[in-house]
Amino acid sequence: MECVVQGIIETKHVEALEVLLQGLSGVPKEHVRVHELCLKSGPNLGVVPSEVRLLCDLTQPTPSWTIRHVGGAMRGAGAEQISVLVRTIVESKASKNVLHYFYTIGYKLDHELLKVGFAFRFHRGAQITVTVTSANKMQRLHATDDVVAVANGIQLVEITAPAAADNYNDVVSAVTAFCEYLAPLLHLSKPGHSTGTVATAAAAAASLMSSGGGKTV
Amino acid sequence: MPPVKWLMHWHPSPGATLNSQILTEACSCAEALGGTKDGRWKTSIFFYRPITRDGSAGQLSPDVPRELLGVALHERPGLYFSIVRAQHIVLQADAAFPQVMEKLQSYRARVSLNFEGIQYQMGDFCLRIGKCVPNNSETLRGILMEFDSMFNIFSANNRKVEYYPLSSIEKSRAIMEDFFEVWQETVAKKSLPGRFIHVETNFSEYHLSDQYSFQHTALQYAACLQPLMAAVSARG
Numbered sequence: 001m002e003c004v005v006q007g008i009i010e011t012k013h014v015e016a017l018e019v020l021l022q023g024l025s026g027v028p029k030e031h032v033r034v035h036e037l038c039l040k041s042g043p044n045l046g047v048v049p050s051e052v053r054l055l056c057d058l059t060q061p062t063p064s065w066t067i068r069h070v071g072g073a074m075r076g077a078g079a080e081q082i083s084v085l086v087r088t089i090v091e092s093k094a095s096k097n098v099l100h101y102f103y104t105i106g107y108k109l110d111h112e113l114l115k116v117g118f119a120f121r122f123h124r125g126a127q128i129t130v131t132v133t134s135a136n137k138m139q140r141l142h143a144t145d146d147v148v149a150v151a152n153g154i155q156l157v158e159i160t161a162p163a164a165a166d167n168y169n170d171v172v173s174a175v176t177a178f179c180e181y182l183a184p185l186l187h188l189s190k191p192g193h194s195t196g197t198v199a200t201a202a203a204a205a206a207s208l209m210s211s212g213g214g215k216t217v
Numbered sequence: 218m219p220p221v222k223w224l225m226h227w228h229p230s231p232g233a234t235l236n237s238q239i240l241t242e243a244c245s246c247a248e249a250l251g252g253t254k255d256g257r258w259k260t261s262i263f264f265y266r267p268i269t270r271d272g273s274a275g276q277l278s279p280d281v282p283r284e285l286l287g288v289a290l291h292e293r294p295g296l297y298f299s300i301v302r303a304q305h306i307v308l309q310a311d312a313a314f315p316q317v318m319e320k321l322q323s324y325r326a327r328v329s330l331n332f333e334g335i336q337y338q339m340g341d342f343c344l345r346i347g348k349c350v351p352n353n354s355e356t357l358r359g360i361l362m363e364f365d366s367m368f369n370i371f372s373a374n375n376r377k378v379e380y381y382p383l384s385s386i387e388k389s390r391a392i393m394e395d396f397f398e399v400w401q402e403t404v405a406k407k408s409l410p411g412r413f414i415h416v417e418t419n420f421s422e423y424h425l426s427d428q429y430s431f432q433h434t435a436l437q438y439a440a441c442l443q444p445l446m447a448a449v450s451a452r453g
Binding site: 069071 | 267268269270271276277278280281282285297299301304306308309310311312313314316317320321322323324424432
């Protein structure tokens, strides 16, 4: 399972966010360029309709493929009270014929996106990954070199951390604590509960850029 | 890169029955050839069937395969293979793949066959002999063996400089045939009611190259199912 929160930020403040994340994490950023294909089960296949994501990492000289199943969110009164979503995730690496494989076994392409941006991976109470990406639509099927932004001027920020049944409370605390550092620049909340951009972002970004990066935190 | 492997299954003579005595005799042949026991091995094949919302396969699109095979190889437990025989596709994934399938609830693994037995080291060759049994019973469904080879490269002054697996199927054919011939002669001396047959798999149908990979091994296991099932039906 994993803990996850999401938020959005205006592209003009992304550089300041990068400076802040660099200062907080102390690790170099990684480039992200992922072709994400969302497939859905065909008519009548499966107990219930199902959805699977195929992620092709395009930053490698030889693109690598991952199958990703995002499970349902944890429910219950406890889950309602925390500001982080806890959900099951199952991932498997796969050979490059994985898209053909899923088409063959009865899955159909629902939509595809190209996500471009950067990520920071570091340990801070939990193994935290922050990804900042712009989502792009393909003009033609699978044409990752011919894309247009889904939302001009807006980028998606996602914070995830792996968790297990016996430690997710600690991981939720670590993620929540980390989100507070980013609060001047963006609101982070459970996926699907976006609270928009924050009014203080411009001032916080200006402050970060003038201070030379993260040292004030 | 794994070495080229040949997989063989025991084909009983007409009227003969399959029994564990054949397995014992095959193991004694390995020892007669100088093989030393080097642990046990187990490979499994899982049979997945599609699940439909109303429980009737007739409601599915005719293009949806009625069977997927999952293969877990003993030599690479971190990998998992899914084979769609009808459409000639072999997918290589990692050991979490069965969990993905379980979450999707579109195909379910209903039964599995285990291939398990003893591994022998025999000079440059590694030989594995074992039985095929369903996961839910002890009924003997077949006897198999597989072997692969490391190959020595000698420099001009005849000093061994490299030791690497044979990875080209074509280039290794002669050496594999030679070993299999020696093996067959040894087994023949036992006058057993049947013989081992090499499972010929058409790898090019699956778009696999001459460079041997774990996908080739998974396909050889899938290919041996048909003769094994045929032998079971012939025995009634």
